[in-house]
Amino acid sequence: MIEEGVCSSHRWTLFGLLVLLCGVNLADTFGYKPVIIVHGLFDGPKQFLMMSRLIQEAHPGTNVSVQAFKKTLYPIMQEAENGVHLICFSQGGLICRGLLSTLPDHNVQSFISLSSPQAGQYGDTEILKLFFPHYYLKARVFHVCYSSVGQKWSICNFWNDPHQRERFLKSSNYLSLLNGERPHREMTEWRKNFLHINKLVLIGGPDDGVITPLESSHFGFYDFNETIVEMKNQEWYVSDSFGLKTLHARGDLAVYVLSGVKHSYWHSNETVFRSCIEEWLT
Numbered sequence: 001m002i003e004e005g006v007c008s009s010h011r012w013t014l015f016g017l018l019v020l021l022c023g024v025n026l027a028d029t030f031g032y033k034p035v036i037i038v039h040g041l042f043d044g045p046k047q048f049l050m051m052s053r054l055i056q057e058a059h060p061g062t063n064v065s066v067q068a069f070k071k072t073l074y075p076i077m078q079e080a081e082n083g084v085h086l087i088c089f090s091q092g093g094l095i096c097r098g099l100l101s102t103l104p105d106h107n108v109q110s111f112i113s114l115s116s117p118q119a120g121q122y123g124d125t126e127i128l129k130l131f132f133p134h135y136y137l138k139a140r141v142f143h144v145c146y147s148s149v150g151q152k153w154s155i156c157n158f159w160n161d162p163h164q165r166e167r168f169l170k171s172s173n174y175l176s177l178l179n180g181e182r183p184h185r186e187m188t189e190w191r192k193n194f195l196h197i198n199k200l201v202l203i204g205g206p207d208d209g210v211i212t213p214l215e216s217s218h219f220g221f222y223d224f225n226e227t228i229v230e231m232k233n234q235e236w237y238v239s240d241s242f243g244l245k246t247l248h249a250r251g252d253l254a255v256y257v258l259s260g261v262k263h264s265y266w267h268s269n270e271t272v273f274r275s276c277i278e279e280w281l282t
């Protein structure tokens with residue numbers, strides 16, 4: 001079952017955005033599992049001070065420290081007998097999926113995907129202008145992204161141009177592999193690894209302003225005509241190529257749609273934390 005949640009309002013602020021990472025390790029002094037935060041492109045540990053504080057308030061006595069990626073993440077997991085939780089924001093959500101798919105012995109319990117373009121990104125947002133100052137029309141980005149050079153850029157790893165399917169399938173070295181859209185030898189293994197998680201929590205909403213289409217945070221995406229095809233009708237869902245359908249059938253998928261939250265406010269919004277995250281951190 002999909003559990004839908006709607007959060008009411010409250011406010012406070014902070015910033016952040018979409019690869020780079022670090023984590024916040026909340027040691028389980030009081031029996032709480034460590035929480036590792038994987039952030040996005042333009043934010044860092046500082047932007048997560050608020051969330052760290054909320055986690056500490058909810059689960060007092062936790063140890064917060066900043067971690068770099070896979071190499072440092074692994075020891076945290078190994079030390080945590082009862083497993084860890086991952087909160088992955090924006091592009092961090094795709095990095096986390098990559099990890100969860102490729103780490104055979106991870107012990108991630110809850111994987112919280114906070115406004116992440118899980119089905120890809122196709123839109124003229126400010127981010128594009130930043131990456132492609134002279135070239136940011138979405139219809140043209142594929143020229144850059146679907147090339148071997150472009151694929152070295154993080155944003156291109158999840159650029160999903162619905163009008164360039166063939167090029168996407170041929171060139172995308174990340175998202176198409178994760179989704180199993182481009183078949184590869186490790187698919188069965190990756191699926192098995194991914195299914196070690198206990199809960200997949202998808203959080204996103206209509207006022208995000210960056211994730212395009214906004215449905216991508218819930219695994220929906222454009223078809224050729226830029227009409228949204230929801231998760232359940234996506235080929236990789238139907239074929240269960242990476243385990244999403246199985247998670248759903250197991251009752252381990254929680255979906256939250258929240259309005260009133262801009263992209264850079266997701267991790268600092270207390271309502272979001274209380275209503276959609278806190279309960280999955282036990």
Ligand SMILES: *[C@@H]1O[C@H](CO)[C@@H](O)[C@H](O)[C@H]1NC(C)=O
Pocket residue numbers: 025027063064065
């Ligand atoms: C917090 O955790 C880190 C990493 O596990 C450890 O190096 C550090 O000593 C801990 N700090 C406290 C105050 O427990």
Ligand SMILES: *[C@@H]1O[C@H](CO)[C@@H](O)[C@H](O)[C@H]1NC(C)=O
Pocket residue numbers: 223224225227
């Ligand atoms: C997409 O648009 C074309 C041209 O307007 C139309 O023929 C086709 O049926 C549409 N496809 C879908 C899946 O809506």
Ligand SMILES: *[C@@H]1O[C@H](CO)[C@@H](O)[C@H](O)[C@H]1NC(C)=O
Pocket residue numbers: 007008009010011012013258259260261262265266269270271272
């Ligand atoms: C925080 O989240 C709530 C619930 O979705 C929303 O109504 C509110 O506008 C958000 N506030 C900010 C500052 O993002």
